[in-house]
Amino acid sequence: MPIGTEILTTAQMRATESAAMASGRVSGAALMERAGRAVAGQIRLRWPRPGRVTVLCGPGNNGGDGYVIARRLHQAGWRVRVLGLDNAPGPDAEAMRRQWLAIGPILPLTEQALRDGPDSDVHVDAIFGTGLTRPPEGEIATILRHLGDSRFRDGLVAVDCPSGLCMDSGAMLGWPRGTAEHAPAARLTVAFDSPKPGHLLEQGPILCGQLVIADIGLREWREGQGAGIRLGCLWPAFDIADGRCQPVPAVVRAGLDKGRTRHGHKFSHGHALVIAGGPGRGGAARLSARAALRAGAGLVTLCPPDAAMAEHAQPPDALMRRPMDGAEDLTALLTDRRISGLCLGPGCGIDRAAVLLPALLASRRPCVLDADALTALATHPALAGALHEACVLTPHAGEFGRLFPDIAERLQSGSDDPAAMRGPAFSRLDAAREAAARAGAIVLLKGPDTVIAAPDGRAMIHSAFDLPWLATAGAGDVLAGLVAGLLARGLPALRATGLATWLHGQAARRLGPGLTADDLPEALPAVLRQSGL
Structure with a gap:
């Protein structure tokens, strides 16, 4: 099945990535490199003249993608400023962090550091990605509310999804259900391999802006899940990054011939x-x-x-x-x-x-x-x-x-106390x-x-x-x-x-x-x- 014609839950996405890495034919670092390269490429398509970019790198693999994006944009002539943490918990993200440190510094991932820097043409939200299941807290929650200011929207690019968006439900974790006031709203979101339910449900389409699905080479393992994928997208509210035309959904292609015979009559x-x-x-x-x-x-x-x-x-x-x-x-x-x-x-x-x-x-x-x-x-x-x-x-x-x-x-449920939410929203x-x-x-x-x-x-x-x-x-x-x-x-x-x-x-x-x-x-x-x- 072509890229983008089905929807993966976060669990299915993790299973697809795990199967790919377990095969020994692709590493986590290689997938991270492909993901970061895809996002950097989409940024360069929309901002062809190199400018200033601030990349906010979170504590997990999404942050690792951010370090790759920073390196790729630096190589393309952009003036890059990176905000991140002292370390990354996974070896792949840590390797990407160290590669960036050979190029430039990593400033603290704080609201004050974000405010103190020069104005940027683009801000890259690589803080939290697909796997988030609870509301962001502390300093990061403060940063996200700062990014929710309308002045960021025209230049905000999200990696996977705007941070804090539940990818199984489309609810903004930590916000009252059905609202997203002051939540980070991207001009562009680049996700990988397949859309997730949260891209298309509830607040997802509002906060993601233009959604692009980038191919990072997981099709073989996604299709290997077979009957495990039971969710389809009827009209993909996203673009396929390799430039092919939007596919007519399979349900349509397979459906309209039903009952139409060359030698039929009205009752047939x-x-x-x-x-x-x-x-x-x-x-x-x-x-x-x-x-x-x-x-x-x-x-x-x-x-x-x-x-x-x-x-x-x-x-x-x-x-x-x-x-x-x-x-x-x-x-x-x-x-x-x-x-x-x-x-x-x-x-x-x-x-x-x-x-x-x-x-x-x-x-x-x-x-x-x-x-x-x-x-x-x-x-x-x-x-x-x-x-x-x-x-x-x-x-x-x-x-x-x-x-x-x-x-x-x-x-x-959960509307009255969104901060108490744990796990994906219903x-x-x-x-x-x-x-x-x-x-x-x-x-x-x-x-x-x-x-x-x-x-x-x-x-x-x-x-x-x-x-x-x-x-x-x-x-x-x-x-x-x-x-x-x-x-x-x-x-x-x-x-x-x-x-x-x-x-x-x-x-x-x-x-x-x-x-x-x-x-x-x-x-x-x-x-x-x-x-x-």
Whole structure:
């Protein structure tokens, strides 16, 4: 698998590095040299004229990388100032420290030393990297708050991650959960081999700035972990340092051919059913139905109550309409085995959704439960026992809290006493995985850092912090319809959900600020063409 198309937890990253060094074919010092060289190269790309740089080197291997960066930039003509400690605990970092001492001094790693020096064009944060699990303390905590001053942002480069950022959760250790005021925010972060969850979750995208993933030669050992890597990135919010184009995620490349045959007909491409609500509530369901059509379902039928049929007479004419008043109507309709995907919830009404849910779940058909269907499910928890692996739940944070209140509470825990945090924070990734395992269904936890999880632990992250204009009425209804259309085409639930999320984000990127939910389905043909799919 190419560099950057999967996400490694910190434990998996350590295991990859350990396997590489245990092979005898690469040393820790060699990996450190490659990492430092990669960061120095990225700095020189953005600041082509040598200037002043201050490199802050911490007590571990991240600090060792910093000494390599300092040496490399010195060799390129930069005026380098290094702040560090009296020694480095590991032999590789200590060797890099001694190499720098043959060139120049190491000043104390203190806030006063940082303040006393001349202004620098670039500050390199090589204090703490991927493995940090507790809040920084003492002098280093003071330094980090000083680096959080906005005047540093345009020239702050982080090695692995801004110091203090938990790479498994995206929480800033020592800061209240969900905030990062006065935390160091980088213009550029250079990480190695693969992104980590914390680069894409919570505060990670805000604090990392531009994220670059540099290849330091670990691919063979990363891929040797095989099934141990169960987390994918749907839209990499990072650049690949060797200059290759961003890969279309594997879930997309493998997904869109499903159900498309040269000699097929509309039923071989699936039949999606979108259940609408009563009079005056049909807009959300029509958005979902239009999206299911654009997702490639061969047929899409919109099913409002008989009293609301007239308001669904307008285009698109490709939509079929059929009245559905109660559970008996749904059960009768599902005797048609060609119906291969359903969407229940957008504009449906909570009471109507609660009436229809038992028949829908009893059918075991692939389905999306969104909006009012999720509220009905939370209101009638006994229905949760009928969920199955072909169900996709699409909650936003509020709906997630109603469905899984104890998990949501854990997600918010630690906010009142961040300094007491020990170990990685419980993350949105953890929350989605736990919820999916409990429900026995796919959970799509919506947000700018959308997480999709399956009951078996497989998961994907879609980072959409670059899409604030996607937070608009009806966008979630479009996403639900995309999932339903892809389910109808026969894609497995996890793959359909990942592909729908990717298409949804790409359509929003193409449209840009000012989009409305009505625009999203119409942008999909161009997204598919542009992606070569």
